[in-house]
């Protein structure tokens with residue numbers, strides 16, 4: 001993905017682009033700052049640990065100085081009965097840049113890129129009050145479940161192709177490319 005400039009308002013300038021090799025450390029530091037302390041133990045992480053993000057679907061936001069201020073990743077998953085999709089998360093924006101449109105820009109860029117790459121659906125566990133504005137709904141995940149504890153009304157889906165989640169049922173499983181040993185060492189996880 002080429003970098004695109006996004007200006008949410010006159011006071012905030014940022015760009016959205018592909019996460020680069022070597023940005024893992026800054027990303028992990030951001031996640032440690034803004035996420036709940038137990039985020040690595042969540043059910044979503046069981047579908048990410050040991051895998052690489054879906055090709056082309058690790059994006060970051062940078063401020064005008066090039067510092068990383070936001071991150072989003074999507075992961076290849078499938079339902080137990082073989083319907084393929086993407087799991088979104090984590091999405092996080094640095095406290096100093098919140099409510100400036102960075103999160104929305106990351107979401108829109110990720111949805112657009114996933115559509116361009118031919119994916120059919122995106123799933124996530126998060127606040128419906130935030131994600132509904134991008135078209136996510138809990139109605140699409142009623143027959144699906146996460147591998148571990150989660151709240152069903154926070155388990156949301158978005159179809160990028162018509163009826164992509166129709167008939168999808170059962171527990172999600174990871175289907176992405178596996179991390180190799182040295183990538184583990186660089187903590188390119190979560």
Ligand SMILES: CC(C)(COP(=O)(O)OP(=O)(O)OC[C@H]1O[C@@H](n2cnc3c(N)ncnc32)[C@H](O)[C@@H]1OP(=O)(O)O)[C@@H](O)C(=O)NCCC(=O)NCCS
Nearest residue numbers: 034035091092093098099100101102103104126127129130
């Ligand atoms: C959620 C998050 C990514 C939003 O990023 P952001 O850059 O502030 O988002 P935007 O600027 O696009 O949108 C901000 C709007 O979303 C609202 N919003 C933020 N988090 C929300 C939530 N959990 N539920 C409902 N609305 C939320 C804000 O109140 C704000 O509303 P306003 O525009 O009426 O003022 C960011 O707050 C964050 O990193 N939170 C901590 C990590 C996290 O919880 N991530 C998962 C979200 S379930």
